[in-house]
Amino acid sequence: ELKVEQNPLFLSMQEGKNYTIYCNYSTTSDRLYWYRQDPGKSLESLFVLLSNGAVKQEGRLMASLDTKARLSTLHITAAVHDLSATYFCAVEGDDKIIFGKGTRLHILP
Amino acid sequence: GAGVSQSPSNKVTEKGKDVELRCDPISGHTALYWYRQSLGQGLEFLIYFQGNSAPDKSGLPSDRFSAERTGGSVSTLTIQRTQQEDSAVYLCASTFRIMTAAYQETQYFGPGTRLLVL
DSSP states (O other): OOOEEEEOSEEEEETTOOEEEEEEESSOOSEEEEEEEOTTSOEEEEEEEOSTTOEEEETTEEEEEETTTTEEEEEEOSOOGGGOEEEEEEEEETTEEEEOOOEEEEEEO | OOSOEEEOSEEEEOTTOOEEEEEEOOTTOOEEEEEEEETTTEEEEEEEEETTBOSOOTTSSSTTEEEEEOTTSOEEEEESSOOGGGOEEEEEEEEOOOTTSOOOOOOEEOOOEEEEEO
16 A cells, blocks of 8 residues: 655755655555645645656755655755745655655745 | 636535536646645545546545546546535546656646535
């Protein structure tokens, strides 16, 4: 059974600092997704990762995938307040997509 | 606009009634996904369509839930005999997906339908 564990669940950090969100999953998967959700809003797709060693970057966010370790990371560089949101990872396998519980990120000015 | 649209945006219904939720994907998108988000269960995948076909329906929470997609476009999610635990935000997303290729497609989400079952 595919399970996804995301941590931390809550993260409060200062502007300008770096931090990493981790996403572990239990079985082989076809795709790994990262999403952002602002309060009261729908989901926004950030990254789709397919292959081992894949790395994608968009602005201050960088996602990577290690399929051997069954681990993806979302790294935040020099955080700014606008990045405050909830971030979800999700793993696709066997025609299903399983989500992590989300990381609520609060960036303090 | 050319984004994913969902209707209704909000729906309040009485327990036991049937509801139908609609998703209009981005034109040309081959794959369509249904999810729901609730306080108790977080984000759940319900079903996805490639074209008009759904490879796996086991993500639907119960046999009261059904979904269909016609003409490779609009999809409807129907909940029969609604229960209070069906209250959630139902999200739809679409993407252009080529099954035979390792294609890094992006999902585009609709604004959601907020369902409240009284």
